[in-house]
Amino acid sequence: MITCSAPGKVYLFGEHAVVYGESAICCAVELRTKVSVEKSDENEIIIESILGRTGLDHDTHPYVSYVIEKMRRFADIKGVRIIIESELPVGSGLGSSAAVTVASIQALNHLYECGLSLEGIAKTAHEIEKMVQGNASPTDTYVSTMGGVVMIPQRKKLDLINCPIVVGNTHKFSSTKELVGNVAKLRSDFPSVIEPILYNIGQMSILAEKLVSEGDYKTIGKLMNINQGLLDAIGVGSAELSSLVYAARGSGAISAKITGAGGGGCMVALAGENNAEDIARAIENAGGEAIITNNTKEGVRLESLHG
């Protein structure tokens, strides 16, 4: 068995706007998806995950099924068994789709010695997210591949965020494909209203680049909270997300906003010196599940070559 893992991510700025070429700042977090692969004798494809045990199946396992089909361009993949285990809640804005796609590509890359580079992995994974979602920015898959804090579309590595990150999960499923579609519809209905909002979200990422290098989290927090208001404006908020956002802010979070597609899923808060536990408690009291995590520089990585 060859096992690889890839991290999930949170957006400090720029989800949805980045789909239209505006800038985003996204950071990898130490919540990972592990993918183990081995060749199987019976020329059979087996994919096992929390979603079920299937063969090549674009309904249950669209991302992994596309990975196998794409990787057949580099290797003669006949029978393979793929086992997925993840710390990332599915459909929650933490990039579980990107993490499973990137880790699957890297595991098969090692198993069949395809020689794909990290850039090649990120590019292939982005193509797959676009095939599944209809439209996708390169953000999630690039950050899951490279780790750290990344500015997209510049693909620029920024300094790590050195304050604790508290994620609040509403446990309301949110399909990225659906939310991205909703924003596209709103944008086509009201271009003169929605395009400036997306532009302003991108401008906050550009302002924040210098603030990250200065470690000015207070100002970053102010901008993140403005970003939250603009995400509500483009229709990707929800009552549950707002309740967790305001609970986090009320307990002293530097900032709190939706992360990822929205509609459900997760919000993210930046904690101060020593109030991550207070923020987590406030999120739980407001009905969410809190996860305290950190930014990680580790992108996709080989976990083991056998076992």
Ligand SMILES: Nc1ncnc2c1ncn2[C@@H]1O[C@H](COP(=O)(O)OP(=O)(O)O)[C@@H](O)[C@H]1O
């Ligand atoms: N652990 C997993 N095992 C199998 N498929 C997964 C896993 N995690 C995510 N996925 C795939 O990614 C999809 C969720 O992706 P998406 O809607 O983009 O949400 P997210 O915000 O988590 O990236 C799932 O429907 C599934 O197809």
Ligand SMILES: C[C@@](O)(CCOP(=O)(O)O)CC(=O)O
């Ligand atoms: C909404 C979007 O900007 C981020 C989606 O993140 P997630 O799949 O919800 O983790 C879509 C994209 O960038 O492809």
Ligand SMILES: [Mg+2]
């Ligand atoms: Mg996704």
